[in-house]
Each structure stands twice: as C-alpha cells, then as structure tokens.
Amino acid sequence: MIVGAGTVMEAATARMAVMSGAQFVVANMMSDEVATICNLYQIPYAPGCTTMTEANHALSIGASFVKCFPISNTYGPQLVGLFKTPTPWMPLMISGGINLDNLADWVRSGAECYGMGSPLTKGTAGEIASNAAQVRKIIDETRASM
Known part of the structure; x- marks a missing residue:
C-alpha cells in the first residue's frame, strides 16, 4: 500500500x-x-x-500526473481524448465518479491513474479488501484485452 495526502492546497x-x-x-x-x-x-x-493551459503549466512545473478534476465525471472516459489528442505524453489521473462498474471504461480510455474513494475507504475491512482485489482484477483483465 502506498499512502498519500489529498486536497493539499498550499505549501505548508x-x-x-x-x-x-x-x-x-x-x-x-x-x-x-x-x-x-x-x-x-x-x-x-x-x-x-x-x-x-492549467495541465500544461502543471507539467512544466514538475507535476507527475495531471488530475482531471472535477471534470472527469462530467465528460466521462472521452475526456482522456480531449487531453491526450494534442498531448499524448500527458500522464492523466482521473478522479471523480470512478467505481467498479465503470473502471474498465476508464482503463480503455488510456488514462494512467484512477482515483477512487468510496470503494476503497468505506465499509468493513473485508469489503474494502474485496473491492481492492476487484479493482486489480478489472485493471489487469482490461489491459490484457487491449
């Protein structure tokens, strides 16, 4: 497991x-x-x-990924093409509205990273572990079929 911090808005x-x-x-x-x-x-x-403009600036100052937010759940997986067509090298993190039912669509879209909240943070430890295993399976199977 890798642990990070979210909604970090200032240097302190x-x-x-x-x-x-x-x-x-x-x-x-x-x-x-x-x-x-x-x-x-x-x-x-x-x-x-x-x-x-924001995404290109983010890359120019050293961002590892560009988090498409909050627009990923507005546009859906076709959002990836909007960013990747002019800048195919841009590493995208999708966040907002991703779940076990639509994760495969996001994987097929070409995004490199997927931010999920509820399936991996809510429920019992067993439910979270089961969801995490399902996430891994969906990603592996979808990538293998591409």
Whole structure:
C-alpha cells in the first residue's frame, strides 16, 4: 500500500504531509508552491486541472500526473481524448465518479491513474479488501484485452 495526502492546497500542508510520511500528494487545484515542495522532496504531485493551459503549466512545473478534476465525471472516459489528442505524453489521473462498474471504461480510455474513494475507504475491512482485489482484477483483465 502506498499512502498519500489529498486536497493539499498550499505549501505548508504539503510539507506537513511529506514530513508525516505521505508518498504522494494530490490536490483539487494547481499550486506552484505545492509543486515546489513536492519537487524538493521528490514526492509525486497530481494537481487538479480543468483546462489544457492549467495541465500544461502543471507539467512544466514538475507535476507527475495531471488530475482531471472535477471534470472527469462530467465528460466521462472521452475526456482522456480531449487531453491526450494534442498531448499524448500527458500522464492523466482521473478522479471523480470512478467505481467498479465503470473502471474498465476508464482503463480503455488510456488514462494512467484512477482515483477512487468510496470503494476503497468505506465499509468493513473485508469489503474494502474485496473491492481492492476487484479493482486489480478489472485493471489487469482490461489491459490484457487491449
């Protein structure tokens, strides 16, 4: 398991997260200051971006992934093509509305990373473990069929 910190919106929180052991940082917005902290400590950073301008800026300041947020659940898997057609090298993290029923669609879309909340955080330990195993199976089987 890799543990990270989410909704990191400013540098002080980013540094506290890193000092507390976060292995990655995710945000709902793009921040140059958070990117600086993450780059300093070599911690992957995935800022939330809505536009190509934000996404390209995020990559230029060292983001590891571009988190398509909150637009992924608005556009669905076709969103990946909107970002990847002009910039196929852009690593995308999809977040918002991903579940066990639509995960395969997102994998087929070409996104590299998938942010899931409820299936992996709510329920009993057994339910969470079962969901995690199902996530791995869906990803593996979908990639194998592509």
